[in-house]
Amino acid sequence: MNSMKRDKKDEEEGGGGGLFSSLDKTTVLQEARLFNETPVNPRKCTQILTKILYLLMQGEELGTREATDTFFAMTKLFQSKDIVLRRMVYLGIKELSTVAEDVIIVTSSLTKDMTGKEDLYRAAAIRALCSITDSSMLQSIERYMKQAIVDKSPSVSSAGLVSSLHLMASSGEIIRRWVNEAQEAANSDNMLVQYHAIGLLYAVRKTDRLAVIKLVSKYTSLAVRSPFATCMLIRIACRLMEDDPDNDSTYQDFLESCLRHKSEMVIYEAAHAIVNLKRTGARELSPAVSVLQLFCSSPKATLRFAAVRTLNKVAMRQPTAVTACNLDLENLISDSNRSVATLAITTLLKTGAESSIDR
């Protein structure tokens, strides 16, 4: 089945549960010396690495010295060809990169993995590499990053885009040079790649209003397939509308068309946007409210919560617009989710009348 189970026989540890029940930092770091042995024993090393990561997740703090020693021991594991072990090493690099010193020592190993043949390594290697890179080193891997962004494997492309976004804060001017690649990725068929690409393009052009307008009009006319990306576009369009109250109604039409989208995520995003825009009048409000009204009777608690939370906002400003939903809201008073019930009651206090009290 997997590494842990097979180890039951040759270790006197109890079951899998016992393995992690009482770990002690010093002992585990001692065990990490095993990383230096050749040939690497993938099963044992994966287990030790898992223990280290588990301790870090529990909130154990490693000192600089400890972290650096562990990190350097970990670099020895690059000799192994075991997929899970290699991937765990990437995780370890990411976790320790903030504490250990001289982490750039793994740059060449990671660069080799990100340009290698194994897709399963490439995406994860890119993300690990970008967690240890600074702007001076970014120049040297720029070529590979651009290639990764337009790679045909979605996981590699996403890894490139997301890592670029993380690096925006520290090396924005280098990332700005990659917009052509990001634009190409934005035409991808993969839902998430498209979302990441549009997110990166927006982050790069945030300050340039004209460029943002272009970005939105380009992708709204293309009818983007990815629900995530569509939500992103709705958010950007709203930002444009808020900054410039008297612009034309193209974005308004876009929002209303999103109310008829296939995906609930997008419909809710659009309804929420329309409700919260300062410029929304009663006429624009009514289709959004009726969509939210439908969501009130959804079997998904999350969707009911989202709908009633948004209706609550409308009721604060325009109680009359929500009156039509009173019956649906009354049904939610006895909802199994307490947050939903509470929100329904407070909304009704704004919109209800005496007639609903005895029901």
Add this chain to the structure above:
Amino acid sequence: MDSALFEPSLYVVKGMVIMDNDGNRLLSKYYDKKTFPSVKEQKVFEKSLFQKTVRANSEIIMLDGLICLYRSNVDLFFYIMGSAQENELMLLSVLNCLYDSVSQILRKNVEKRTLLENLDVVMLAMDEICDGGIILEADANSVVERVALRTEDIPLGEQTVAQVLQSAKEQLKWSLLK
């Protein structure tokens, strides 16, 4: 800006936690240093989150200005946190992806013991779902593909008889339970 509008940013997820039924943290990732500067705040938050959700089986709750979505099974609790301005359905897709990936990795035995036996692969899966607060993948099948489960790596010819029988048994069991 006081905007209640969703911020156009890819940074959507504030945290992911898996706890056991005593409220002990098994796995966790926090992506927002502002909201949770240190382990101490995380633990305090987790404690109150667990108290509020352990008996209420309702999927979503607001706590300390964060939206928390959760799901539980046997003795495990899965949580996703996001800001109050976030689209709840986006967070829900992350939660479902996390739960379904873990469920596939543990071959539908979503419970603490099997989780601890497969801790390494579950860690990898969490890393594939969310990168620094950005949703990296929302489809559980893709996640499981990307973490490369060990048994799938072994071609049928090289698997031991016991392994083949085991997977056949599992499949039969599930076909009967459907």
